[in-house]
Amino acid sequence: MRRIVVIGGGQAAAALIGKLVAEGVQDGITLVCAEPIVPYQRPPLSKAYLLGEMSRDRLFFRPEGWYAENGVTVLLGTRAVGVDAAARTVTLSGGCVLAYDDLVLTTGAWPRTLPAAIGGTLDNVYAVRDLSDADAMAPAFAAGARCLIVGGGYIGLEAAAVAAKRGVTVTLVEAASRILQRVACVETSDFFRALHRSHGVDIREGTGLVRLTGDGAVTGAELADGTRLDIDFAVVGVGIQPDTALADGAGLALDNGIACDAHGRTSDTHIWAAGDCASTPWRGDRVRIESVGNAIDQAEIVAHNLLGRDVTYTPAPWFWSDQYDCKLQIAGLNTGYDAVHVKAGADGARSHWYYRGGDLIAIDAMSDVRNYMVGKRLIEAGRSPAPAVVTDPATDMKALLRA
Incomplete structure (x- = not known):
């Protein structure tokens, strides 16, 4: 039986395990989670949960019983304290040593x-x-x-x-x-x-x-x-830093987090990483994307590659933030932008369109879901309508997707 050990308890761990189970892996998965509870959502902690608008039970991706029902061993309240890459073992806080065939680090990040x-x-x-x-x-x-x-x-x-x-x-x-x-x-x-x-x-x-x-x-x-x-x-709230302690101790390459290739594999062929702790190649550079969408997509790519499918991860960054009655939605990465064009929407909605050398690279949309979805799809398709067209109130935005 192939032994897959996953370290972490957030979005990436949940997405990875969920995908493996959905693909028919029913035995051999062990989740090592430092917290005393199974994986749960993090973004609502500073939003709906803190406001009292979201109950504790709604935070969890899956009930605790789901893991045992699907052959996943969960070690709660257990911290991984060391990785021996040569021996392919993980030492746990209680002194126990786990052997693995493949190890996945979804250790996330720490607040500064x-x-x-x-x-x-x-x-x-x-x-x-x-x-x-x-x-x-x-x-x-x-x-x-x-x-x-x-x-x-x-x-x-x-x-x-x-x-x-x-x-x-x-x-x-x-x-x-x-x-x-x-x-x-x-x-x-x-x-x-x-x-x-x-x-x-x-x-x-x-x-x-x-x-x-x-x-x-x-x-x-x-x-x-x-x-x-x-x-x-x-x-x-002064930023976060990737949790790379285990990776560093195992001798893995670090570069703005745990350096992974486009398949999610680290510098060790039997160790993988996903989520806030991992950096990945993107457009000739290396990025570490701190978002739910990235954690899900990257983790699911790792799951496919654990199954031998040789799938490449191409980031499609998107983010959101809820403040008062405003929902901010972001698509793309605005690194290196040289112009921002503002599009006014209905009822105070608006969107900010980032361009670099004539290329549309990102959008910030404030309570402007329709324009956000158009902008996101344009960015993912690599299409860049002229700023004057985007900001013209008479433009049929959906038509830009068909042009």
Whole structure:
């Protein structure tokens, strides 16, 4: 019996195992999961779940019993602490050693945290990675509480939206000159700055955090502009870093994560990787895409290749973020864009179309599902209508797909 060991408990692990089972693999799969629960969705943790709009049971991809029913051995609350690539074994936290024929690393990523020297380890300072984090911080989101959000990326903005909707007084600080600077154009930053301010969020850009203060638990913050804030809790959203510790210890090649080929295979022919921890070739470069869509697609490609099908993974990046009543949908990667064109939609909807040298490479759509779907399909097909055509209110957008 072929032994496939999967390490991780998120979207990629669930997609990989689901595809293998669907393809008829009924024995030999072992899932090693550090958390005490089976794989579940992560994006709702900073959105619907934290708001109380999504119950805990709805987070899970499949009920726990599904795994045993389909011949999958699940080791919960068990951490993989070492990989011996030569011997093809994984050492577990309890000392047990698992042998494998193929190993799949779906270890995800860790949120960057603040150093202890500036108060990062004080109580009531939170980051969002897993369910225990969300459960720990949920009681803090009470009406009248005072919150500092550190970081103006999507995680920080989503946390700010939840807090504001709960009646929390929110201050968000971003050290860069604008929110979303690393991931979005000025127009998208402007849209979300205005949206958050309309809900009472105090956004301070170009202002870094000097330190969090408090005796045991956080009670204040000192900002680079000299401001001192009284706060009850803080949420840190300053990016994530791929979890490559096992891969590094096994001697695998690393390059912005675990370096994989277009099949999902690492530098060791019997070890594969998928999801936020893995980087993959794309258009002559190497990318690591932090998204649900990538985790699913990449993991399913690995599943096919574990079955000997020699399938190549071609990323088709897409993302989303929910803030208040606005759904942001993103397709493509905007790296290297040189122009952004704005298309107004109905009822305040709008979309931002990124071009590079005349090529359409990405779209940000704010509550504009129709134009998002058109843009996504155009990007995936490698088609680039002229910006004047895209932004013309008279253009039949669906017709662009038939042209």
